[in-house]
Amino acid sequence: MPERPKGIMELFDTRVAVFGAPGRYIQGRGAIHLVGDCAATIGARAVLVVDAQIRHLVAGLIGESCKLASVEITVLPFEGELTRQTGADLRRLLTADPTLVIAAGGGRAIDAGKALASLSDCGLITVPTVASNDAPTSKNFVLYDERHRLVEVGHLLRNPDFVVVDTELLISAPKNLFRAGLGDALAKKFEADACMARGGTTMFMARPTRLAQAIASHCYDTLISAAPGAWRSLDAKTVTEDFDAAVEAMILMAGLGFESGGLSLPHAMTRGIPVLPGADVVAHGLQVAWALMVHFEVLGVEPPSELVELYRLTGLPLSLADLGLSEQTDEALAELAEATVGARHVHNLPFSLQPSALTAAIRRVEERETNRRKSA
Secondary structure, three states: OOOOOOOHHHHOOOOOEOOOOOOEEEEEOOHHHHHHHHHHOOOOEEEEEEEHHHHHHHHHHHHHHHHHOOOEEEEEEEOOOOOOOHHHHHHHOOOOOOOEEEEEEOHHHHHHHHHHHHHHOOEEEEEEOOOOOOHHHOOEEEEEOOOOOEEEEEEOOOOOOEEEEEHHHHOOOOHHHHHHHHHHHHOHHHHHHHHHHHOOOOOOOOEOOHHHHHHHHHHHHHHHHHHHHHHHHHHHOOOOHHHHHHHHHHHHHHHHHHHHHOOOHHHHHHHOHHHOOOHHHOOHHHHHHHHHHHHHHHHOOOOOHHHHHHHHHHOOOOOOHHHOOOOOOHHHHHHHHHHHHOOHHHHOOOOOOOHHHHHHHHHHHHHHHHHHHHHO
């Protein structure tokens, strides 16, 4: 196979600002029935990479939609870990390269679809079935090792062609997955602000855009306003205006905000948190949510009161104990800190962060929350 030309991502530098986005974003009740029409604008031969656990919920609907649009579809269920071999493993199951990949499910299934689309150099439609992260809109896909430690972030040459978000599907997803997506999205404003203030670089290895920073800020404002109502709507399994707004913030706004606005310490810490004993089962969004509290401590600022209130309402973690990771040793936290300061995003801070300063900030966060609970 001939060597692929260097992608545009590798040509950018900090002299330019870059804004990236999916070709089309579609959200609403019953939106999944539009997948076939979207696919037909790209090609006539599609592969559906779908989370094996929810295949029964979406494969038939997507298959029927594609059939009506005269798009041939092959279904590849995905389960297990997402590794460097995932894309190649999926590709070997095909007799020919597809003209497009439809990736449906949670973050792992969508990233698996991205890995296949990257190898096949074809179109991509993402169909999230949970609001647990903003992966559906971005060009990035995350690869892990056998211990579920992040080892690499892959990059598509472009963002997905279509993102199709059916809110009727998302309202039925487990509440804990919504919580994780909320935690991930709330951090994006503060990370984009830090990146802009530092003059740092984004996922495009370029300067952040003002628009992306504004989107990240509006994402936060939307969630502070709408997330409490959306949280209640999950119990009733009813799509409300608040739920619709929260989903748009958690998937679209957060995705645009982080990719073109930049990340900082909270996402850098997702390189370090998994080294803690037991952390391999902690959802990415919950890791980010706790790391945001550490981010505030490192910067020497108080977390906004409305943010802390939302954390307590929805059960987002304010401490390691909330993550099920209490009583960490000094050695474990030192390892976390070393892994964190080696991540690129940690440079999007106003100063150079030393491992010892990070561990001290973690200890202060934990002590403060412990004392608060004792006095409550």
